[in-house]
Amino acid sequence: MGKVKISANIVRQENIATDIFSMIIKAKEIADLARPGQFVDLYSSDGSRLLPRPISICGIDKQAGTLRLVYRIAGKGTREFSELTSEHQIDVLGPLGNGFTLSDKKAIIIGGGIGIPPMLQLAKSLDCEKSIVLGYRDEEFLSAEFKKYGTVYMSSDNGAFGVKGTVMDAIKEYGITGDVIYACGPTPMLKAVKDYAEQNNIEAQLSLEERMACGIGACLGCVCSSKDVDDHSKVKNKRVCKDGPVFYAEEVEL
Protein backbone atom coordinates (compact mmCIF):
# COMPACT_ATOMS: atom_id res chain seq x y z
CA MET A 1 0.00 0.00 0.00
CA GLY A 2 1.56 3.24 -1.05
CA LYS A 3 2.47 5.06 -4.20
CA VAL A 4 0.70 4.14 -7.42
CA LYS A 5 0.87 5.22 -11.03
CA ILE A 6 -2.54 5.49 -12.64
CA SER A 7 -4.19 6.97 -15.67
CA ALA A 8 -6.48 9.65 -14.22
CA ASN A 9 -9.53 11.26 -15.76
CA ILE A 10 -9.40 15.03 -15.83
CA VAL A 11 -12.55 16.35 -14.17
CA ARG A 12 -11.99 19.95 -15.25
CA GLN A 13 -9.26 22.49 -15.85
CA GLU A 14 -9.26 26.27 -15.80
CA ASN A 15 -6.81 29.08 -16.39
CA ILE A 16 -6.80 31.09 -13.13
CA ALA A 17 -4.02 33.63 -13.86
CA THR A 18 -1.38 34.29 -16.52
CA ASP A 19 0.16 30.86 -17.28
CA ILE A 20 -1.35 29.41 -14.08
CA PHE A 21 -3.78 26.51 -14.37
CA SER A 22 -5.99 24.65 -11.91
CA MET A 23 -6.62 21.01 -12.85
CA ILE A 24 -8.87 18.59 -10.99
CA ILE A 25 -8.18 14.91 -11.57
CA LYS A 26 -10.02 11.82 -10.45
CA ALA A 27 -7.39 9.81 -8.58
CA LYS A 28 -9.04 8.00 -5.70
CA GLU A 29 -6.09 5.73 -4.90
CA ILE A 30 -3.83 8.76 -4.51
CA ALA A 31 -6.35 11.07 -2.81
CA ASP A 32 -7.03 8.38 -0.18
CA LEU A 33 -3.43 8.51 0.99
CA ALA A 34 -2.42 12.09 0.23
CA ARG A 35 -1.40 14.58 2.91
CA PRO A 36 -0.79 18.36 2.72
CA GLY A 37 2.65 19.18 1.29
CA GLN A 38 2.96 16.02 -0.78
CA PHE A 39 3.23 16.11 -4.57
CA VAL A 40 2.49 14.00 -7.64
CA ASP A 41 4.42 13.32 -10.84
CA LEU A 42 2.59 14.03 -14.10
CA TYR A 43 3.72 12.30 -17.30
CA SER A 44 3.72 13.72 -20.81
CA SER A 45 2.04 11.68 -23.52
CA ASP A 46 4.80 12.80 -25.92
CA GLY A 47 7.60 10.23 -26.02
CA SER A 48 10.21 12.93 -26.54
CA ARG A 49 9.53 14.17 -22.99
CA LEU A 50 10.59 11.34 -20.74
CA LEU A 51 10.72 12.79 -17.27
CA PRO A 52 7.66 13.31 -15.11
CA ARG A 53 6.84 16.83 -13.90
CA PRO A 54 6.57 17.12 -10.12
CA ILE A 55 3.48 19.14 -9.20
CA SER A 56 2.41 20.02 -5.65
CA ILE A 57 -1.02 19.00 -4.40
CA CYS A 58 -3.23 22.07 -3.88
CA GLY A 59 -6.37 20.27 -2.79
CA ILE A 60 -7.34 16.78 -1.61
CA ASP A 61 -11.00 15.74 -1.68
CA LYS A 62 -11.08 12.27 -0.16
CA GLN A 63 -14.86 11.93 -0.53
CA ALA A 64 -14.88 12.76 -4.23
CA GLY A 65 -11.58 10.93 -4.74
CA THR A 66 -10.08 13.91 -6.51
CA LEU A 67 -6.92 15.98 -6.39
CA ARG A 68 -6.56 19.61 -7.35
CA LEU A 69 -3.26 20.59 -8.97
CA VAL A 70 -2.38 24.24 -9.52
CA TYR A 71 0.74 24.76 -11.61
CA ARG A 72 2.54 27.27 -13.80
CA ILE A 73 3.49 26.70 -17.43
CA ALA A 74 7.27 26.41 -17.25
CA GLY A 75 7.97 24.65 -20.55
CA LYS A 76 6.62 22.31 -23.18
CA GLY A 77 5.53 19.60 -20.73
CA THR A 78 3.40 21.84 -18.53
CA ARG A 79 2.07 23.59 -21.66
CA GLU A 80 0.88 20.19 -22.89
CA PHE A 81 -0.89 19.60 -19.55
CA SER A 82 -2.56 23.02 -19.75
CA GLU A 83 -4.23 22.05 -23.03
CA LEU A 84 -5.95 18.97 -21.57
CA THR A 85 -9.69 18.99 -20.93
CA SER A 86 -12.28 16.73 -19.31
CA GLU A 87 -12.11 14.55 -22.43
CA HIS A 88 -8.54 13.58 -21.61
CA GLN A 89 -6.66 11.40 -19.19
CA ILE A 90 -3.25 11.96 -17.67
CA ASP A 91 -0.74 9.53 -16.17
CA VAL A 92 -0.03 10.40 -12.56
CA LEU A 93 2.22 8.89 -9.87
CA GLY A 94 1.72 9.60 -6.21
CA PRO A 95 1.39 10.55 -3.52
CA LEU A 96 5.08 11.44 -3.34
CA GLY A 97 7.24 12.91 -0.61
CA ASN A 98 6.64 13.35 3.10
CA GLY A 99 4.32 16.38 3.45
CA PHE A 100 4.07 18.80 6.37
CA THR A 101 3.91 17.72 10.00
CA LEU A 102 0.75 19.34 11.35
CA SER A 103 0.53 20.78 14.86
CA ASP A 104 -1.97 22.97 16.70
CA LYS A 105 0.55 25.73 17.41
CA LYS A 106 -0.20 29.26 16.19
CA ALA A 107 0.89 29.11 12.57
CA ILE A 108 2.41 31.42 9.99
CA ILE A 109 1.77 29.95 6.55
CA ILE A 110 4.05 31.44 3.89
CA GLY A 111 3.72 30.83 0.15
CA GLY A 112 5.69 32.49 -2.63
CA GLY A 113 4.75 32.32 -6.32
CA ILE A 114 4.07 28.79 -7.48
CA GLY A 115 4.88 27.69 -3.91
CA ILE A 116 1.46 29.05 -2.90
CA PRO A 117 -0.80 26.18 -4.11
CA PRO A 118 0.31 23.44 -1.64
CA MET A 119 -0.29 25.88 1.24
CA LEU A 120 -4.03 25.93 0.47
CA GLN A 121 -4.57 22.28 1.47
CA LEU A 122 -2.31 22.87 4.48
CA ALA A 123 -4.38 25.90 5.56
CA LYS A 124 -7.51 23.80 5.18
CA SER A 125 -6.08 20.91 7.22
CA LEU A 126 -4.57 22.92 10.08
CA ASP A 127 -6.90 23.39 13.03
CA CYS A 128 -5.31 26.38 14.76
CA GLU A 129 -4.89 30.16 14.63
CA LYS A 130 -3.36 31.02 11.25
CA SER A 131 -1.69 34.00 9.60
CA ILE A 132 -1.31 33.41 5.87
CA VAL A 133 1.33 35.38 3.96
CA LEU A 134 1.28 35.15 0.18
CA GLY A 135 4.00 36.66 -2.01
CA TYR A 136 3.47 37.42 -5.69
CA ARG A 137 5.40 39.00 -8.53
CA ASP A 138 2.59 41.21 -9.90
CA GLU A 139 -0.57 39.11 -10.27
CA GLU A 140 -2.43 37.37 -7.48
CA PHE A 141 -4.16 33.99 -7.61
CA LEU A 142 -5.84 31.72 -5.03
CA SER A 143 -5.71 34.44 -2.32
CA ALA A 144 -9.53 34.65 -2.02
CA GLU A 145 -9.68 30.92 -1.29
CA PHE A 146 -7.24 31.27 1.61
CA LYS A 147 -9.46 33.80 3.39
CA LYS A 148 -11.78 31.02 4.65
CA TYR A 149 -8.91 29.57 6.69
CA GLY A 150 -7.14 32.55 8.28
CA THR A 151 -6.02 36.14 8.01
CA VAL A 152 -4.40 36.72 4.64
CA TYR A 153 -1.52 39.17 4.10
CA MET A 154 -0.01 39.78 0.67
CA SER A 155 3.11 41.18 -0.90
CA SER A 156 3.91 41.97 -4.53
CA ASP A 157 7.27 42.75 -6.12
CA ASN A 158 5.97 45.96 -7.72
CA GLY A 159 3.60 47.02 -4.95
CA ALA A 160 0.50 46.62 -7.13
CA PHE A 161 -1.25 45.11 -4.08
CA GLY A 162 -0.32 44.32 -0.48
CA VAL A 163 3.10 45.26 0.79
CA LYS A 164 5.66 46.21 -1.87
CA GLY A 165 8.48 43.69 -1.61
CA THR A 166 8.70 40.13 -0.33
CA VAL A 167 6.81 37.97 2.15
CA MET A 168 9.43 38.90 4.75
CA ASP A 169 8.61 42.58 4.21
CA ALA A 170 4.93 41.75 4.79
CA ILE A 171 5.72 39.82 7.99
CA LYS A 172 7.69 42.80 9.36
CA GLU A 173 5.21 45.44 8.15
CA TYR A 174 2.19 43.73 9.72
CA GLY A 175 4.07 42.48 12.81
CA ILE A 176 2.95 38.90 12.14
CA THR A 177 3.83 36.42 14.88
CA GLY A 178 3.43 32.70 15.36
CA ASP A 179 4.94 29.60 16.96
CA VAL A 180 5.45 27.54 13.82
CA ILE A 181 6.18 28.49 10.21
CA TYR A 182 5.19 26.45 7.18
CA ALA A 183 6.71 27.75 3.92
CA CYS A 184 6.96 26.89 0.24
CA GLY A 185 8.44 29.11 -2.46
CA PRO A 186 11.61 30.01 -4.34
CA THR A 187 14.95 29.27 -2.65
CA PRO A 188 15.83 32.94 -1.87
CA MET A 189 12.49 33.24 -0.03
CA LEU A 190 13.08 29.99 1.88
CA LYS A 191 16.55 31.21 2.81
CA ALA A 192 15.09 34.42 4.23
CA VAL A 193 12.40 32.46 6.11
CA LYS A 194 15.03 30.09 7.51
CA ASP A 195 17.16 33.02 8.75
CA TYR A 196 14.10 34.71 10.28
CA ALA A 197 12.99 31.48 12.01
CA GLU A 198 16.47 30.88 13.41
CA GLN A 199 16.87 34.47 14.66
CA ASN A 200 13.47 34.37 16.35
CA ASN A 201 13.76 30.77 17.51
CA ILE A 202 10.58 29.66 15.73
CA GLU A 203 10.11 26.12 14.41
CA ALA A 204 9.97 26.20 10.59
CA GLN A 205 9.08 23.59 7.99
CA LEU A 206 10.29 24.40 4.48
CA SER A 207 9.12 22.74 1.27
CA LEU A 208 11.98 22.60 -1.25
CA GLU A 209 12.07 22.33 -5.01
CA GLU A 210 14.74 20.63 -7.15
CA ARG A 211 15.06 19.09 -10.63
CA MET A 212 13.87 15.49 -10.34
CA ALA A 213 13.96 12.33 -12.41
CA CYS A 214 12.53 9.23 -10.70
CA GLY A 215 10.48 11.05 -8.03
CA ILE A 216 10.75 8.11 -5.60
CA GLY A 217 14.24 8.37 -4.13
CA ALA A 218 16.17 5.99 -6.37
CA CYS A 219 18.18 8.16 -8.77
CA LEU A 220 19.67 10.74 -6.36
CA GLY A 221 19.04 13.52 -8.88
CA CYS A 222 17.26 15.93 -6.55
CA VAL A 223 19.36 16.14 -3.41
CA CYS A 224 19.73 19.12 -1.09
CA SER A 225 22.54 19.81 1.37
CA SER A 226 21.85 18.68 4.90
CA LYS A 227 23.45 20.03 8.08
CA ASP A 228 24.39 16.58 9.36
CA VAL A 229 25.30 13.31 7.70
CA ASP A 230 22.04 11.76 6.48
CA ASP A 231 21.23 8.28 7.69
CA HIS A 232 20.29 6.99 4.24
CA SER A 233 22.94 8.64 2.06
CA LYS A 234 25.76 8.61 4.66
CA VAL A 235 26.81 12.00 3.31
CA LYS A 236 25.46 15.52 3.88
CA ASN A 237 22.74 15.09 1.29
CA LYS A 238 19.04 14.40 1.51
CA ARG A 239 16.66 13.40 -1.28
CA VAL A 240 14.12 16.17 -1.89
CA CYS A 241 11.61 13.77 -3.52
CA LYS A 242 11.66 11.12 -0.80
CA ASP A 243 13.13 12.54 2.44
CA GLY A 244 11.38 15.87 1.61
CA PRO A 245 10.12 17.95 -0.02
CA VAL A 246 9.41 19.29 3.50
CA PHE A 247 12.36 19.69 5.85
CA TYR A 248 12.81 21.38 9.21
CA ALA A 249 14.81 24.56 8.61
CA GLU A 250 17.65 23.40 10.84
CA GLU A 251 18.07 20.14 8.87
CA VAL A 252 19.06 21.74 5.57
CA GLU A 253 21.59 24.22 4.16
CA LEU A 254 20.10 26.50 1.51
Next chain:
Amino acid sequence: MNTKVNIAGVELKNPITVASGTFGSGMEYDEFVDLNILGAVTTKGVANVPWEGNKTPRIAETYGGMLNAIGLQNPGIDTFMERDIPFLKTKDTKIIVNVCGKSVEDYVSVVERLSDCDIDLLEINVSCPNVKEGGIAYGQNPKSLYEITKAIKAKAKQPVIMKLSPNVTDITEMAKAAEAGGTDALSLINTLTGMKIDVKKRTFAIANKTAGLSGPAIKPVAVRMVYQVANAVKLPIIGMGGCMCAEDALEFLMAGATAVAVGTANFNNPYATRDIIKGIEDYMIDNNIQDINELIGCVK
Protein backbone atom coordinates in the same frame (compact mmCIF):
# COMPACT_ATOMS: atom_id res chain seq x y z
CA MET B 1 9.47 -21.74 -23.48
CA ASN B 2 12.93 -20.93 -22.13
CA THR B 3 13.80 -17.35 -21.18
CA LYS B 4 16.91 -18.22 -19.17
CA VAL B 5 20.23 -16.77 -20.26
CA ASN B 6 23.75 -17.28 -18.97
CA ILE B 7 26.25 -14.53 -18.16
CA ALA B 8 29.70 -15.89 -17.24
CA GLY B 9 28.24 -19.01 -15.61
CA VAL B 10 25.46 -17.15 -13.79
CA GLU B 11 21.96 -18.10 -14.89
CA LEU B 12 19.42 -15.28 -15.15
CA LYS B 13 15.73 -16.33 -15.27
CA ASN B 14 15.27 -13.85 -18.09
CA PRO B 15 17.54 -11.37 -19.84
CA ILE B 16 16.21 -8.23 -18.13
CA THR B 17 18.17 -6.32 -15.52
CA VAL B 18 18.40 -2.60 -14.72
CA ALA B 19 21.05 -0.04 -15.57
CA SER B 20 23.22 0.93 -12.61
CA GLY B 21 22.18 4.18 -10.98
CA THR B 22 18.61 4.21 -12.22
CA PHE B 23 17.21 1.75 -9.70
CA GLY B 24 19.11 2.32 -6.41
CA SER B 25 19.37 -1.13 -4.84
CA GLY B 26 15.78 -1.84 -5.81
CA MET B 27 14.15 -0.77 -2.53
CA GLU B 28 12.35 2.22 -4.01
CA TYR B 29 11.04 0.22 -7.00
CA ASP B 30 9.94 -2.72 -4.85
CA GLU B 31 6.59 -0.89 -4.40
CA PHE B 32 5.99 -1.01 -8.16
CA VAL B 33 7.69 -4.10 -9.52
CA ASP B 34 8.00 -7.53 -7.90
CA LEU B 35 11.81 -7.75 -7.94
CA ASN B 36 11.54 -11.55 -8.07
CA ILE B 37 10.56 -11.34 -11.72
CA LEU B 38 13.81 -9.65 -12.78
CA GLY B 39 16.70 -11.55 -14.30
CA ALA B 40 19.00 -9.51 -12.08
CA VAL B 41 19.17 -6.27 -10.12
CA THR B 42 22.22 -4.15 -10.93
CA THR B 43 22.92 -1.79 -8.05
CA LYS B 44 23.95 1.85 -8.01
CA GLY B 45 27.78 2.16 -8.05
CA VAL B 46 29.40 1.68 -4.66
CA ALA B 47 32.83 2.91 -3.61
CA ASN B 48 35.11 2.11 -0.67
CA VAL B 49 33.89 5.21 1.22
CA PRO B 50 30.73 7.41 0.95
CA TRP B 51 30.77 9.90 -1.94
CA GLU B 52 28.83 13.18 -1.87
CA GLY B 53 28.34 13.42 -5.61
CA ASN B 54 28.01 16.61 -7.63
CA LYS B 55 26.23 19.89 -6.94
CA THR B 56 22.64 20.33 -8.21
CA PRO B 57 21.09 20.69 -10.73
CA ARG B 58 22.11 17.15 -11.56
CA ILE B 59 19.27 16.42 -14.00
CA ALA B 60 17.98 17.95 -17.23
CA GLU B 61 15.59 16.66 -19.85
CA THR B 62 16.58 16.75 -23.52
CA TYR B 63 14.63 15.76 -26.63
CA GLY B 64 14.01 12.01 -26.29
CA GLY B 65 16.59 11.76 -23.56
CA MET B 66 17.98 13.12 -20.35
CA LEU B 67 21.25 14.37 -18.96
CA ASN B 68 22.48 13.39 -15.55
CA ALA B 69 25.55 14.26 -13.55
CA ILE B 70 24.90 12.67 -10.18
CA GLY B 71 28.62 12.15 -9.66
CA LEU B 72 28.29 8.64 -8.22
CA GLN B 73 26.88 9.68 -4.86
CA ASN B 74 26.89 6.53 -2.76
CA PRO B 75 26.84 5.54 0.94
CA GLY B 76 30.06 3.49 0.76
CA ILE B 77 30.65 -0.25 0.92
CA ASP B 78 30.08 -0.64 4.69
CA THR B 79 26.49 0.64 4.61
CA PHE B 80 25.90 -1.12 1.31
CA MET B 81 26.88 -4.49 2.79
CA GLU B 82 24.87 -3.95 5.97
CA ARG B 83 21.71 -2.61 4.35
CA ASP B 84 21.43 -3.13 0.60
CA ILE B 85 22.76 -6.66 0.12
CA PRO B 86 20.61 -8.18 2.92
CA PHE B 87 17.57 -6.52 1.30
CA LEU B 88 18.41 -7.97 -2.11
CA LYS B 89 19.06 -11.41 -0.60
CA THR B 90 15.37 -11.56 0.37
CA LYS B 91 14.55 -11.55 -3.36
CA ASP B 92 14.77 -14.40 -5.84
CA THR B 93 16.89 -12.54 -8.37
CA LYS B 94 20.58 -12.35 -9.24
CA ILE B 95 22.63 -9.51 -7.76
CA ILE B 96 25.05 -7.53 -9.89
CA VAL B 97 27.02 -5.06 -7.77
CA ASN B 98 28.34 -2.03 -9.64
CA VAL B 99 31.72 -0.88 -8.29
CA CYS B 100 33.26 2.58 -8.69
CA GLY B 101 36.50 4.12 -7.52
CA LYS B 102 39.06 6.86 -8.00
CA SER B 103 42.13 4.64 -8.23
CA VAL B 104 42.91 1.00 -8.99
CA GLU B 105 43.38 0.49 -5.23
CA ASP B 106 39.87 1.87 -4.56
CA TYR B 107 38.27 -0.56 -7.00
CA VAL B 108 40.29 -3.50 -5.73
CA SER B 109 39.45 -2.71 -2.10
CA VAL B 110 35.70 -2.79 -2.85
CA VAL B 111 36.04 -5.99 -4.87
CA GLU B 112 37.95 -7.58 -1.97
CA ARG B 113 35.32 -6.50 0.56
CA LEU B 114 32.68 -8.16 -1.62
CA SER B 115 34.63 -11.39 -1.99
CA ASP B 116 32.88 -13.16 0.91
CA CYS B 117 29.53 -11.69 0.02
CA ASP B 118 26.77 -13.79 -1.50
CA ILE B 119 26.39 -11.77 -4.68
CA ASP B 120 26.50 -13.06 -8.24
CA LEU B 121 28.42 -10.67 -10.47
CA LEU B 122 30.61 -7.58 -10.24
CA GLU B 123 30.12 -4.79 -12.74
CA ILE B 124 33.07 -2.40 -12.85
CA ASN B 125 32.23 1.19 -13.73
CA VAL B 126 35.24 2.50 -15.63
CA SER B 127 33.07 4.70 -17.78
CA CYS B 128 31.25 7.32 -15.70
CA PRO B 129 31.61 10.66 -17.50
CA ASN B 130 30.62 12.69 -14.43
CA VAL B 131 33.54 12.29 -12.05
CA LYS B 132 36.93 13.85 -12.57
CA GLU B 133 39.20 11.17 -11.15
CA GLY B 134 39.07 7.47 -11.88
CA GLY B 135 36.05 6.21 -13.73
CA ILE B 136 36.34 7.21 -17.31
CA ALA B 137 40.10 7.77 -17.11
CA TYR B 138 40.36 3.97 -17.21
CA GLY B 139 37.60 3.56 -19.73
CA GLN B 140 39.06 5.66 -22.54
CA ASN B 141 42.54 4.20 -22.74
CA PRO B 142 42.98 0.55 -23.79
CA LYS B 143 46.20 0.10 -21.82
CA SER B 144 44.68 1.47 -18.57
CA LEU B 145 41.56 -0.61 -19.12
CA TYR B 146 43.64 -3.76 -19.63
CA GLU B 147 45.62 -3.07 -16.45
CA ILE B 148 42.68 -2.29 -14.20
CA THR B 149 40.79 -5.33 -15.52
CA LYS B 150 43.80 -7.52 -14.71
CA ALA B 151 44.16 -6.02 -11.22
CA ILE B 152 40.47 -6.58 -10.45
CA LYS B 153 40.41 -10.09 -11.90
CA ALA B 154 43.37 -11.03 -9.71
CA LYS B 155 41.29 -10.33 -6.58
CA ALA B 156 37.67 -10.87 -7.61
CA LYS B 157 35.84 -13.95 -6.35
CA GLN B 158 32.78 -13.36 -8.56
CA PRO B 159 32.75 -13.09 -12.36
CA VAL B 160 33.63 -9.60 -13.58
CA ILE B 161 31.73 -7.43 -16.06
CA MET B 162 33.63 -4.37 -17.32
CA LYS B 163 31.23 -1.55 -18.23
CA LEU B 164 32.39 0.30 -21.33
CA SER B 165 32.11 3.94 -22.32
CA PRO B 166 30.76 4.96 -25.73
CA ASN B 167 32.94 8.10 -25.57
CA VAL B 168 35.78 6.49 -27.52
CA THR B 169 36.81 6.33 -31.16
CA ASP B 170 36.61 2.55 -31.47
CA ILE B 171 34.70 0.63 -28.81
CA THR B 172 35.92 -2.74 -30.13
CA GLU B 173 39.46 -1.77 -29.20
CA MET B 174 38.30 -1.20 -25.61
CA ALA B 175 36.33 -4.45 -25.59
CA LYS B 176 39.42 -6.35 -26.75
CA ALA B 177 41.55 -4.69 -24.06
CA ALA B 178 39.08 -5.77 -21.36
CA GLU B 179 38.97 -9.29 -22.84
CA ALA B 180 42.77 -9.46 -22.82
CA GLY B 181 42.71 -8.31 -19.18
CA GLY B 182 40.55 -11.34 -18.40
CA THR B 183 37.07 -9.90 -17.94
CA ASP B 184 34.25 -12.45 -17.95
CA ALA B 185 31.65 -10.23 -19.60
CA LEU B 186 31.04 -6.70 -20.83
CA SER B 187 28.26 -4.21 -20.36
CA LEU B 188 27.69 -1.33 -22.74
CA ILE B 189 27.00 1.46 -23.19
CA ASN B 190 27.41 3.96 -20.38
CA THR B 191 26.05 7.44 -21.12
CA LEU B 192 27.29 9.70 -23.90
CA THR B 193 28.92 12.91 -22.68
CA GLY B 194 26.61 15.83 -23.41
CA MET B 195 25.77 19.39 -22.46
CA LYS B 196 22.70 21.60 -22.28
CA ILE B 197 22.59 25.37 -21.95
CA ASP B 198 19.73 27.20 -20.28
CA VAL B 199 19.31 30.19 -22.59
CA LYS B 200 17.02 32.07 -20.20
CA LYS B 201 19.62 31.99 -17.42
CA ARG B 202 22.59 31.96 -19.86
CA THR B 203 24.26 29.19 -17.94
CA PHE B 204 24.69 25.41 -17.99
CA ALA B 205 21.57 23.38 -17.26
CA ILE B 206 23.70 21.03 -15.13
CA ALA B 207 26.00 22.28 -12.35
CA ASN B 208 28.76 19.91 -13.53
CA LYS B 209 28.54 21.57 -17.01
CA THR B 210 28.89 18.24 -18.85
CA ALA B 211 26.62 15.29 -18.13
CA GLY B 212 25.72 11.82 -19.37
CA LEU B 213 23.06 11.52 -22.04
CA SER B 214 20.72 8.53 -21.79
CA GLY B 215 17.30 7.51 -23.03
CA PRO B 216 15.86 6.56 -26.42
CA ALA B 217 17.89 9.32 -28.12
CA ILE B 218 21.04 7.16 -27.73
CA LYS B 219 19.55 3.75 -28.49
CA PRO B 220 20.70 3.47 -32.12
CA VAL B 221 24.27 4.23 -31.00
CA ALA B 222 24.00 1.60 -28.27
CA VAL B 223 22.61 -1.09 -30.58
CA ARG B 224 25.36 -0.38 -33.12
CA MET B 225 28.07 -0.67 -30.46
CA VAL B 226 26.63 -3.89 -29.02
CA TYR B 227 26.63 -5.35 -32.54
CA GLN B 228 30.24 -4.28 -33.17
CA VAL B 229 31.49 -5.61 -29.83
CA ALA B 230 29.56 -8.88 -30.14
CA ASN B 231 31.36 -9.48 -33.41
CA ALA B 232 34.77 -8.49 -32.04
CA VAL B 233 35.06 -10.50 -28.80
CA LYS B 234 33.85 -13.83 -27.42
CA LEU B 235 32.32 -12.43 -24.22
CA PRO B 236 28.69 -12.25 -23.12
CA ILE B 237 27.33 -8.72 -23.29
CA ILE B 238 24.75 -6.86 -21.22
CA GLY B 239 23.35 -4.30 -23.66
CA MET B 240 21.88 -1.00 -22.57
CA GLY B 241 21.17 2.52 -23.72
CA GLY B 242 17.62 3.79 -24.18
CA CYS B 243 15.75 0.49 -23.89
CA MET B 244 12.15 1.67 -23.37
CA CYS B 245 10.04 -1.31 -24.45
CA ALA B 246 10.17 -5.00 -25.37
CA GLU B 247 10.92 -4.21 -29.00
CA ASP B 248 13.99 -2.22 -27.93
CA ALA B 249 15.17 -5.09 -25.71
CA LEU B 250 14.75 -7.50 -28.62
CA GLU B 251 16.90 -5.22 -30.79
CA PHE B 252 19.73 -5.47 -28.25
CA LEU B 253 19.39 -9.27 -28.05
CA MET B 254 19.36 -9.67 -31.82
CA ALA B 255 22.41 -7.38 -32.10
CA GLY B 256 24.28 -9.81 -29.83
CA ALA B 257 23.52 -8.93 -26.20
CA THR B 258 22.85 -11.85 -23.83
CA ALA B 259 21.02 -9.62 -21.38
CA VAL B 260 19.55 -6.11 -21.49
CA ALA B 261 19.51 -3.40 -18.83
CA VAL B 262 16.58 -1.01 -18.51
CA GLY B 263 17.62 2.43 -17.27
CA THR B 264 16.02 5.77 -18.06
CA ALA B 265 12.74 3.98 -18.88
CA ASN B 266 12.27 3.39 -15.14
CA PHE B 267 11.85 7.15 -14.68
CA ASN B 268 9.26 7.35 -17.45
CA ASN B 269 7.41 4.31 -16.19
CA PRO B 270 8.23 2.64 -12.85
CA TYR B 271 6.66 -0.57 -14.22
CA ALA B 272 8.95 -0.58 -17.30
CA THR B 273 10.92 -3.72 -16.39
CA ARG B 274 7.76 -5.74 -15.76
CA ASP B 275 6.20 -4.53 -19.02
CA ILE B 276 9.35 -5.38 -21.01
CA ILE B 277 9.61 -8.91 -19.57
CA LYS B 278 5.97 -9.52 -20.45
CA GLY B 279 6.46 -8.06 -23.93
CA ILE B 280 9.41 -10.36 -24.65
CA GLU B 281 7.36 -13.39 -23.61
CA ASP B 282 4.50 -12.26 -25.85
CA TYR B 283 6.91 -11.88 -28.77
CA MET B 284 8.27 -15.39 -28.18
CA ILE B 285 4.76 -16.87 -28.13
CA ASP B 286 3.62 -14.92 -31.20
CA ASN B 287 6.71 -15.96 -33.15
CA ASN B 288 6.93 -19.50 -31.83
CA ILE B 289 10.36 -19.01 -30.27
CA GLN B 290 11.10 -21.92 -27.89
CA ASP B 291 14.37 -20.58 -26.47
CA ILE B 292 15.35 -16.96 -26.12
CA ASN B 293 18.95 -17.92 -26.86
CA GLU B 294 17.84 -18.45 -30.48
CA LEU B 295 17.41 -14.68 -30.69
CA ILE B 296 20.77 -13.67 -29.25
CA GLY B 297 22.96 -12.38 -32.07
CA CYS B 298 20.57 -13.75 -34.68
CA VAL B 299 21.06 -10.70 -36.90
CA LYS B 300 24.45 -11.06 -38.57
